[in-house]
Amino acid sequence: MTDATPLIHATDLTVRPSGAEVPVLAHVDFAIRPAEIVTVVGPNGSGKSTLVRALLGHVPLAAGRVERKPGLRIGYVPQRVHIEQALPMTVRRFLSLPVRVSDERAAAELARTGVPGLESRQISALSGGQFQRVLLARALLNDPQLLVLDEPTQGLDQPGMVGFYKLIEEVRSQTGAAVLMVSHDLLVVMRASDRVICLNGHICCEGTPQAVSAAPAYRAMFGADSQGMLALYEHHHDHDHDHVGTGAGHDHHHHHHH
């Protein structure tokens, strides 16, 4: 897996909003390979969403470069999608934006994401969990090689989150798409990840979920409070997914640029 050409490869990525003196992101190196699930965690304001938007090419870079594999198909679920109440929109119509898709295709993706038969419902009448799954279905319509999900479980309850991450793993194994996720619900999301990047303006640590949760930088950031829950997480993790992260090596490196 690690030998394959990266889908996205960023080096020395630095983003500074116009007028700001301090960059939101500094000297970030990042790569994601086919079929890999990578999660970016970090406190609010740590530049998680900015990293995603920079990788997608939505924000100008102050320094560094982003190389996307030529012709890379990306399925994107942005953070907090709000659809104006004044805009009438059925699920079916929403799936045909901006590229029109067949009814069969729309129905198939809704079924895959666990919300079959929702076509004629108004978007505004969906629950938070249903809407997230519709957004995921829409992102899958162009056969993405990479799925990018920014805080996909915001507003979901604990079972909703667990169900959603399970779905992500299923989608990965069915389609072979790589997944880049941003989250701050640490424990649940880490369970579903191959690799975790801990971000706070720069990369504090990265590696397998186990390696990162043991890293001093991670513990400093999220505090000793998370210890008890981490134990819980590790227990579940070993129980459910023995294969994840055991042989991948504890290659967490520390970046400190200041």
Add this chain to the structure above:
Amino acid sequence: MLDDFMVRAALAGLGLVMATGALGSFVVWRRMAYFGDSTSHAAILGVALSFAFAFPLYLGTLAVAVGMALLVAWLTGRGQSMDTVLGVLAHSALAVGLVAVSFVPGLRVDLDAFLFGDILAVGKDDLVWIWGGAALVLALLIWRWQRLIAATVNEELAMASGIDPKFERLILSLALAVVVAIAIRIVGALLISAMLIVPAAAARGFSRTPEQMVGFATLAGIISVLGGLWGSLRLDTPAGPSIVVVAAMIYALSLVTYRR
């Protein structure tokens, strides 16, 4: 047939609503009401300049409306908290226009016609401008339709699909300027926004997709024009405001129906 002033008035109004049904829906979806006000109020300045420099009315109005639309689009693109600035612009544009009118001899007498419209006085050449402008706006919107809708739903999603939301906003701004220019003889600068917003708002409750809303908004616009002209003839009321009154009545009815 075109020699009858009522036929010309009806054709002028129907031409306008061909464009306002679709564009007005975007104004409602994107909360561009102030945008409409600023651009249409600036049209009065366009009228004054056209008269002062003996320039064709529609071209002068269009030029000033385009300038204002671009200015507002640029300001809106700079942040969400533009509400106050837009309010200042909308009303200053009207005030500057009214002051400019006072310097143009003869126009003062006609001012009402440009503030509230004079649809019963449209000539055949007006019809050419109105239908030409409406066709241009419709063509623009149909050409960009999927992209405009996608950018309206969510800019982040649109960008990920390779759409430039700024460009789509520019298309809507230019379409709005054209509608303002063709509407000034029909409902006047003060009521153009009403023709955009009221039929679209009335259509909202009955619609399940954006396309349905555009259809119902156009239908509401047609009924307003025909009903307003008929009422104006029967009751001897001013035609432009009568059209807007009918549109408002349809909106009120839609609220009752929608709530069930």
